Amino acid sequence: MAAFNLNTPFFNHRKVLSSIKIGTAPVVALPMLPQTLPDSTAFTINNTLSTRKPVDKKDIVNNTGGKFGKFGGKYVPETLITSLARLEAEFNLVLHDSEFQEELTTALRDYVGRETPLYFAQRLTNHYKNSEGEGPEIYLKREDLNHGGAHKINNAIAQAMIAKRMGRKSIVAATGAGQHGVATAAACAKLSLDCTIFMGATDMEKQASNVLLMKHLGAEVEAVDGTFKDASSEAIRAWVGNLETRYYLAGTAVGPHPCPSMVREFQSIIGKETRKQGMEKWGGRPDILVACIGSGSNALGLFHEFIKDEDVRLIGVEAAGFGLDSGKHAATLTRGDVGVYHGAMSYLLQDEEGQILGPHSIGVGLEYPGVGPEVSFLKETGRAEFHTATDEEAVAAYLRLCHLEGIFPALEASHALAFLEKLCPTLPNGTKVVVNISGHGDKDAAIVFQYQLDRLSD
Numbered sequence: 138m139a140a141f142n143l144n145t146p147f148f149n150h151r152k153v154l155s156s157i158k159i160g161t162a163p164v165v166a167l168p169m170l171p172q173t174l175p176d177s178t179a180f181t182i183n184n185t186l187s188t189r190k191p192v193d194k195k196d197i198v199n200n201t202g203g204k205f206g207k208f209g210g211k212y213v214p215e216t217l218i219t220s221l222a223r224l225e226a227e228f229n230l231v232l233h234d235s236e237f238q239e240e241l242t243t244a245l246r247d248y249v250g251r252e253t254p255l256y257f258a259q260r261l262t263n264h265y266k267n268s269e270g271e272g273p274e275i276y277l278k279r280e281d282l283n284h285g286g287a288h289k290i291n292n293a294i295a296q297a298m299i300a301k302r303m304g305r306k307s308i309v310a311a312t313g314a315g316q317h318g319v320a321t322a323a324a325c326a327k328l329s330l331d332c333t334i335f336m337g338a339t340d341m342e343k344q345a346s347n348v349l350l351m352k353h354l355g356a357e358v359e360a361v362d363g364t365f366k367d368a369s370s371e372a373i374r375a376w377v378g379n380l381e382t383r384y385y386l387a388g389t390a391v392g393p394h395p396c397p398s399m400v401r402e403f404q405s406i407i408g409k410e411t412r413k414q415g416m417e418k419w420g421g422r423p424d425i426l427v428a429c430i431g432s433g434s435n436a437l438g439l440f441h442e443f444i445k446d447e448d449v450r451l452i453g454v455e456a457a458g459f460g461l462d463s464g465k466h467a468a469t470l471t472r473g474d475v476g477v478y479h480g481a482m483s484y485l486l487q488d489e490e491g492q493i494l495g496p497h498s499i500g501v502g503l504e505y506p507g508v509g510p511e512v513s514f515l516k517e518t519g520r521a522e523f524h525t526a527t528d529e530e531a532v533a534a535y536l537r538l539c540h541l542e543g544i545f546p547a548l549e550a551s552h553a554l555a556f557l558e559k560l561c562p563t564l565p566n567g568t569k570v571v572v573n574i575s576g577h578g579d580k581d582a583a584i585v586f587q588y589q590l591d592r593l594s595d
Contacts, residue, residue: 203394203481206517209510211393212477220380225395227303232402237302241295248327249290251406253279255414255571260541265557271566275557276423278411278439278573281547287576288435289320289388292403297324300384307331307379310386311372313340313365313431314502314549315347316576317388322354332356335372337364340501346580364504366493369479389432390509393480397509401437408442411571419569425450427560428573429552430470430523431502433509435575444520453512454556456498457525467496469508470516470523478506483513499528499588500548502576526555532588534558535578547576548584 203209211221231237245251258275266272280288300308308330312318318334325332334351338360341348351358361368373392376385387396390404408426415423426443428436430453443449458466466472473484476491486494486506496504515521526534531548534555538546546554553572564570 203398203510205510205514207475208482208513208517209394209397210482211480212482213393213480217377217380217393221393221395223303224299224399227299228395228399228402231299231302237298241298244294244298245291245406249284249294250282251291252410252414253282253407255279255411255418257418258538258542261538261557264537264541265561267562273425273561273564273566273568273570275561276418276569276571277542277544278407278571280407280435281544281550281574281577285316285320285323286579287316287320287547288404288407288438288573289317289576290323291406291438292388292400292434293317293320293324293386294327295403296384296386296399297321297328297330300330300386301328303384305330305382305384307333307383308386309333309335309372309375309383310388311335311365311368312347312388313337313368313504314500314547314576315340315344315351315580316502316547318351318356318358319347319354321386321388322351322356325356326354333359333375335359335361335368335375337361337368340364340368340504343501343584344580364495365501366496366504366506369505373479389434389505390437390511391432391479391481391483391505391507397433397481397511400434401441401509401511404434404438405441407435407438407573408440411439412442415569415571421569422446422449423571424448424568425452425560425564425570426573427452427454427553427556427570429453429500429503429549429575430455430508430512431467431498431500431549432505432507433512435550435573437509437511439571439573440515440521444515447520451515451521452556452560453515453521453523454553455523455525456496456500456503456531456552457527458497458499460527461525464494465497466525467498467503467505468525469496469506470512471525473506473508475513476507481510483507483510484516498552499531499584500552500581501584502547502549503552524556524559526552528588530555530558532585535581535585544574545578545582546574547578548581550575551578 256277262275310321334356361371390397390400428439436453440451456467469484473486476485493506496506531551535551
């Protein structure tokens with residue numbers, strides 16, 4: 138037997154061995170971990186076989202205590218349990234508070250600019266027609282047209298409103314590509330809240346224009362050695378250091394409960410609008426939904442409304458970077474294992490010793506070594522399917538949409554667009570495909586240009 142102690146700050150990581158291979162021996166299944174443990178407790182892995190029980194798909198929608206099957210939970214020190222419980226209680230209140238909901242609806246309409254269009258991409262559709270003039274119809278959910286240029290503002294404005302209700306004066310957040318940072322800084326400026334954004338130093342160089350926007354919006358931007366995962370850890374540390382006055386504004390569907398459920402709830406407006414717009418445009422639901430997968434916020438925002446509609450196919454596209462066998466990718470669901478990181482159980486990129494592997498993607502917002510618990514559960518149950526696209530494929534898709542539709546997609550969303558190359562030839566004529574354009578990619582133009590220069594010099 139092996140034993141390890143889980144009572145470390147929740148920005149640390151522990152691997153959960155769902156399958157341990159010893160030569161050609163059978164796998165070893167891991168019993169369910171408790172959500173919190175007393176200081177003296179060590180968890181033991183017993184080398185006994187067990188059979189995994191099937192999971193009821195209704196649990197994807199109706200989760201209890203932030204658990205999606207075995208995923209999610211609150212793997213945090215006891216000192217944080219009270220703060221998370223207060224946040225969960227406030228979240229549950231605002232869901233049923235008509236005054237808050239009216240205020241949020243007004244902000245989404247008049248400040249964010251919702252609803253965003255469901256755009257029929259005629260030239261992209263024509264591009265994928267076969268020799269007989271048949272093929273799917275491609276629609277783009279234009280989240281790039283939101284204030285700030287991304288879907289991130291949907292969640293940022295709602296959580297900033299919650300923070301103000303709770304009497305918090307200061308917001309801390311982490312950002313990768315800078316879209317969440319800009320959205321959080323904008324929401325804080327609107328609501329007169331202090332704002333500190335943590336961002337990886339390498340990401341700040343790649344997304345210098347977003348850093349400038351955050352500063353113009355009054356935010357303090359703190360550089361952190363590393364990338365988004367390191368910035369997330371620093372933001373959480375800053376929050377833990379002053380729980381009474383600070384609010385940690387999670388931008389993606391990871392972390393301890395209720396953070397993933399909050400982000401998904403406030404992003405689910407994307408799917409709700411898509412259902413309504415589909416009825417208006419062709420009188421029915423989409424056949425296929427496609428979204429990139431980094432940690433899960435934009436994918437869940439599109440998918441969640443349709444999870445119970447099992448005739449709607451859900452496709453997530455991860456970053457394959459230089460290739461799945463290169464060691465430089467961010468394909469967590471494709472190549473990851475189950476573990477605990479940043480306070481929740483999910484799929485993670487980790488080595489045999491349980492050490493986190495550094496992710497890579499040309500789409501900076503996809504460079505995170507984990508994925509949210511709800512997305513992990515969608516994989517576990519088979520309700521959604523997950524594929525990958527390389528840096529090269531994402532750049533080609535970025536340029537394709539620029540040339541054919543005059544739209545700059547974010548490099549993250551370009552991964553979803555790239556998968557259309559493989560998907561469309563397999564689809565019947567007239568299939569309705571919706572791709573979530575999660576952000577505006579004009580600020581990614583320099584990254585694409587540098588990528589092209591690097592390829593020419595190779």
